Amino acid sequence: MFRSAPELLATVNTDLYIGGAAVAAHDGSRFDVIDPATAEPIASVANGGVSDALAAIDAADAAAASWAATAPRVRAEILRKAFDLMTEQLDEYAALISLENGKALTDARGEVAYAAEFLRWYSEEAVRIPGSLSTAPAGTNRILISHQPIGICVLVTPWNFPAAMATRKIGPALAAGCTVVLKPASDTPLTALAMARTFEQAGLPAGVLNVVPSRKSGSVVSAMLHDSRVRKLSFTGSTEVGRVLLKEAADLVLNTSMELGGNAPFLVFADADLDAAIDGAMIAKMRNAGEACTAANRFYVEDSVAHEFSVRLGERMAGLTLGPGLDEASNVGPLVNQEAVDKVAELVATAVGEGAQVVTGGSRPDRAGYYYEPTVLAGVPASAAILQEEIFGPVAPIVSFSSEDEAVTLANNTEFGLVAYVFTSDLERGLRVGERIDAGMIGLNRGLVSDPAAPFGGVKQSGIGREGGAEGILEYLESKYIAATW
Numbered sequence: 001m002f003r004s005a006p007e008l009l010a011t012v013n014t015d016l017y018i019g020g021a022a023v024a025a026h027d028g029s030r031f032d033v034i035d036p037a038t039a040e041p042i043a044s045v046a047n048g049g050v051s052d053a054l055a056a057i058d059a060a061d062a063a064a065a066s067w068a069a070t071a072p073r074v075r076a077e078i079l080r081k082a083f084d085l086m087t088e089q090l091d092e093y094a095a096l097i098s099l100e101n102g103k104a105l106t107d108a109r110g111e112v113a114y115a116a117e118f119l120r121w122y123s124e125e126a127v128r129i130p131g132s133l134s135t136a137p138a139g140t141n142r143i144l145i146s147h148q149p150i151g152i153c154v155l156v157t158p159w160n161f162p163a164a165m166a167t168r169k170i171g172p173a174l175a176a177g178c179t180v181v182l183k184p185a186s187d188t189p190l191t192a193l194a195m196a197r198t199f200e201q202a203g204l205p206a207g208v209l210n211v212v213p214s215r216k217s218g219s220v221v222s223a224m225l226h227d228s229r230v231r232k233l234s235f236t237g238s239t240e241v242g243r244v245l246l247k248e249a250a251d252l253v254l255n256t257s258m259e260l261g262g263n264a265p266f267l268v269f270a271d272a273d274l275d276a277a278i279d280g281a282m283i284a285k286m287r288n289a290g291e292a293c294t295a296a297n298r299f300y301v302e303d304s305v306a307h308e309f310s311v312r313l314g315e316r317m318a319g320l321t322l323g324p325g326l327d328e329a330s331n332v333g334p335l336v337n338q339e340a341v342d343k344v345a346e347l348v349a350t351a352v353g354e355g356a357q358v359v360t361g362g363s364r365p366d367r368a369g370y371y372y373e374p375t376v377l378a379g380v381p382a383s384a385a386i387l388q389e390e391i392f393g394p395v396a397p398i399v400s401f402s403s404e405d406e407a408v409t410l411a412n413n414t415e416f417g418l419v420a421y422v423f424t425s426d427l428e429r430g431l432r433v434g435e436r437i438d439a440g441m442i443g444l445n446r447g448l449v450s451d452p453a454a455p456f457g458g459v460k461q462s463g464i465g466r467e468g469g470a471e472g473i474l475e476y477l478e479s480k481y482i483a484a485t486w
């Protein structure tokens, strides 16, 4: 094991973090955080309620004017310092993520590096907020455009990337000059609480970042979205909850950024480099044990190579070591909770009932914790239920196709549109297919698209808006237009 759990946990604040201080919930209530590798509680965290959430908004409000007026260079250097600290503590953060989320240490280390990069990227963007001055077409006046911080932001994040989904919002929000309240997923609140301390050490003024873990997310988030001081909701999570929150945000006409569910197709054409396609498939499917919105959810492989692809992917998946995330020998950790395992098991059972063949895996190992075996299903009928839902687990269903048009039609047969992967050695075909697939992002001969310097986000029911890149900071800014005559 990397480091003993009690030693690590002793360093984390488990109260709410409001106005720069660790505080208990008003009603004193707490909830347990579970280690998915053992199904045992590892920590108890303050359970924020409505009055706590509103106290966090008070703190964000009190800090708002001075943070918005803080020089961009100063905001930038705090973010840069937070990047440095997170990078120095990469192993500690990775262990904490692994402990509360279950993911293997290699995945957790990758997440911390990725998470920290958003702080570095937005430290660089903070001093490059665009504006313009032009002459009106009629020649009567000038058009002056600047960008102002949008105001107080409510950030709601999922458990699958406890650090990165938070920094992808905190980085641009703080760079833009906004103050925020973060409501992390209740399965993984410890990483968010640890990050609050890192920002404090980086010199972030009290009240700019507040963290309110809660098991009462519905009422807590709703109360914040109905407080007229709040101007924005940035949410990452399921499409189901996203829909509910879009309706809630409508009441006060809040600006929203929504990073929702995915159902990524992974297309392999017969002319693809099959070694590269298998490597790409392993990354696109197995990063985070399949618990990623970008996870390849449906493999469409051209007839002539479908059998070989299934056999080779099966061999690679069978070679993975399933075990506790904190064990350096594990390639694949447990899933986040029992519900996740039950859902994956049911999807596999249904697919087998519909005619899919199990190439490898297909069951839960007999051990404590929330494990499911890396699984490959071949010969999955194109109508199978498993192809319509986010699996969010280590299962690769393979379907064969016989033409480019068929592949594109199958890929687009979903209400989601986050990411798609295309493997072909014909660049012209790759670009053509990439343009025809309705998704916000395309991995062309690559199993990984996430990059802090690029706009991450989906179309259709995968969301609204983009995170990362030059686009990401615009989500936290309002355009201010001044028509001026001089």
Ligand code: NAP
Residues within 6 Å of the ligand: 156, 157, 158, 159, 160, 161, 165, 183, 184, 185, 186, 187, 214, 215, 216, 217, 218, 219, 221, 222, 236, 237, 238, 239, 241, 242, 244, 245, 258, 259, 260, 261, 262, 292, 293, 294, 390, 418, 458, 462, 463
């Ligand atoms: P989730 O159930 O939608 O929860 C996301 C967040 O919303 C959590 O903080 C959750 O709190 C909170 N929440 C749940 N119900 C709520 C309600 N009624 N009102 C207000 N807040 C509520 O999603 P998840 O299970 O944590 O994460 C998995 C999902 O996230 C997948 O669908 C995945 O595709 C998506 N995701 C998308 C992206 C992207 O960038 N597009 C990235 C990562 C994940 P609790 O923890 O207390 O329930």
Ligand code: MG
Residues within 6 Å of the ligand: none
């Ligand atoms: Mg959930």
